[in-house]
Amino acid sequence: MVAGALLIAIATSSDKEAFAQLFTHFAPRLKAHFRARGVADQQAEEITQEVMLRVWRRAGQFDPRRGSASTWIFSVARNCYIDLVRKERVFEADADEPVVVDPGAPTDERIADGERMAALQAALARLPSEQGQVLQDAYVGGQSFPEIAERQGLPLGTVKTRARLAIERLRALLTTATRE
């Protein structure tokens, strides 16, 4: 079963076998993710446990129309990191505040489409190396742009520009992939 179906099985029928499968796939990746952010081995193990427990409890919030399972689990992991490692408040947008008319799905939406995860993977692999590296350092290494700039001896503006160009390039690559 693919990860999204496992999450739905947990949400609808508290399926422990589905949880075990998700754990086997994601827990070692989550632990590596936290280790890459400089979290010590034991704490990385504990936070991974916490992320997977939140995944179990909140599986009902997973909406396959909004993105893939790994995207949702990444956001749970990010919030756990902010909460438990940085010990700061987590602020998330209300998705359904009815104050604004939704203009429909803009082009970025196609990046979030769960079925296009493979296209996103391919697009990430095709980024110029310095652009891919900025995303890697930010998302995996947990380095802020000022930290990346300092470590690599680059002006902050250069790092920000690389990040912006990376996002624009991904959008262009995915637009092409959609047309093909």
Added chain:
Amino acid sequence: MTMPSHHIPAETLVEYAAGNAPEALSLVVACHATLCAACRHRLRALDAIGGALLERAAVAPLGAEALARAMARLGERATEAEAAGSDVSAPAPIADGAGADADALVARLPGPLRRLVAGAKVAWRPVTLGIRSYQLPLRESSWRARLVRFRPGLTIAHHDHGGDEYTVVLTGAIEEVGGRFAPGDVCVKHPGDRHTQHIASAEPCIALLVQSGDLLPLTWLGKLAKLIARE
């Protein structure tokens, strides 16, 4: 309400999505995105990058009993802190020294701010002529985060910025050369950016103001105002 026309810069959205934005900036992003469907879509797309990189990530072996430990805990209830994090209870009224519109104000705050001030004893403090503020209770203090209330018609004298500054307009409107900022709009300034602002609405302008440095007045009147300001 129309769609905001002044958005969060792309690189700040990336900082937020990657989990690296300072706490105060995360509040700015969450408030703007609550009011801006376009930026919510952008954030979803940026989350997907995190998902793709997690999928592609290295794996680190867990302790032998890790799965069994997790399985044994599935029946546990969420901790109080975790439950509080997802609290969406009704907000407490703000004690608004300026008038009776306190309840109306709280109802108009975007969700992330409403939940932050819920239960807190909120009181506006006068800063200087025509400006009141309320310091928001964040855990990380390298940035200042405040709700600021500007009197209609007020002019904020020409000034520079000692750090980065993000202003999210919540009620009313702010004008400056090159732009009008209405509810949901974000005004972003960096050191070296200079502007004069004018409160261009008939009602008071309330904004979320987040700064990593001080405001640097460039006029003698502004310097005087800063000198007498109670911050």
